[in-house]
Amino acid sequence: MFFQLEAILESPLTFPALECFHIAGFGLGVGTIAVVDFRMLGWALPKAKVSDIAASLSRWTTIGLTLVFLSAGGLFYSDPDLYYLNPSFQIKMTILMFALIFHFTVHQKRAFEDQPAKWVGAVSLLLWASVTLCGIFIAFTGEAG
Amino acid sequence: MMDFAYWLQSTGFFTALRQSWYVYPFILSLHMIGIALFGGLIVATDLRLLGVALTKHPAAEVVNSLRPIKHAGLTLMVLCGLLMFGSKAEEYLLNPWFHAKLTLLVLVGIHALVFRKSVYAKAAEFDAAGTLPGNAKLAATLSLILWTGLLICGRGIGYINPDLDRVHALLLR
Numbered sequence: 001m002f003f004q005l006e007a008i009l010e011s012p013l014t015f016p017a018l019e020c021f022h023i024a025g026f027g028l029g030v031g032t033i034a035v036v037d038f039r040m041l042g043w044a045l046p047k048a049k050v051s052d053i054a055a056s057l058s059r060w061t062t063i064g065l066t067l068v069f070l071s072a073g074g075l076f077y078s079d080p081d082l083y084y085l086n087p088s089f090q091i092k093m094t095i096l097m098f099a100l101i102f103h104f105t106v107h108q109k110r111a112f113e114d115q116p117a118k119w120v121g122a123v124s125l126l127l128w129a130s131v132t133l134c135g136i137f138i139a140f141t142g143e144a145g
Numbered sequence: 146m147m148d149f150a151y152w153l154q155s156t157g158f159f160t161a162l163r164q165s166w167y168v169y170p171f172i173l174s175l176h177m178i179g180i181a182l183f184g185g186l187i188v189a190t191d192l193r194l195l196g197v198a199l200t201k202h203p204a205a206e207v208v209n210s211l212r213p214i215k216h217a218g219l220t221l222m223v224l225c226g227l228l229m230f231g232s233k234a235e236e237y238l239l240n241p242w243f244h245a246k247l248t249l250l251v252l253v254g255i256h257a258l259v260f261r262k263s264v265y266a267k268a269a270e271f272d273a274a275g276t277l278p279g280n281a282k283l284a285a286t287l288s289l290i291l292w293t294g295l296l297i298c299g300r301g302i303g304y305i306n307p308d309l310d311r312v313h314a315l316l317l318r
Binding site for chain 2: 030
């Protein structure tokens, strides 16, 4: 069992494969959150109730975010110091914390109680975009840069 | 073709873009933000056509209402893609993952031509009939496969660094 795990960890395909899962995961997870955001901004599905959209997409958001966090664990484990000491990574984790808190408090409350607000959609989009931006900059700053 | 690539990346604009440490990553970030904020619109449309999400809402409403935002996102991603290509045109032209990505983009175009009339323009008819025909599900499945493939090829590009010095030497000979 452990021998197989070693083989997987040492394969040159593992890291890029994890990256693909990470990107596909946020495409699905954050992407479905963004659909709700676009509804809050009044750009998408204006006739639909925001609670219906959020309820219908929430399982896909969960699947996507689960993929993101599982792959993130693998990516981080590949070289913990490189990430932990990286300024972009530190900023990313800080904004991610705000993004998650905002998502599970204000965003979900407003969505499921049908009180859409433009500012909620805009803040959510901005937070997730910032997390993505910092994610890319990890590869260009600190030891990795 | 390689001459054009060399000329393009040597223009003042693309040279400046390549030499700055933060401009290329910033454009790449915008490209990724495109996936994060607009990828979900493609997924949501496809899942609706498969009948597994947003089923309370008419398919026509989902398809038509998400389309303009989807197109805005696609424009952003293509623009960023062109900027990244221009800054390292030779490397991209020699990168097999880039070739695969362009092939998939052509297939995305063919997908749109094939299914526009038979699926996307007929979503209201599916709503009236109350069922989603096989070709709607086929269009959605192919769309998900194509975009996943594009994502993998995009990530693959970053793992190939063509040996430009060797290529230049070969070209001169």
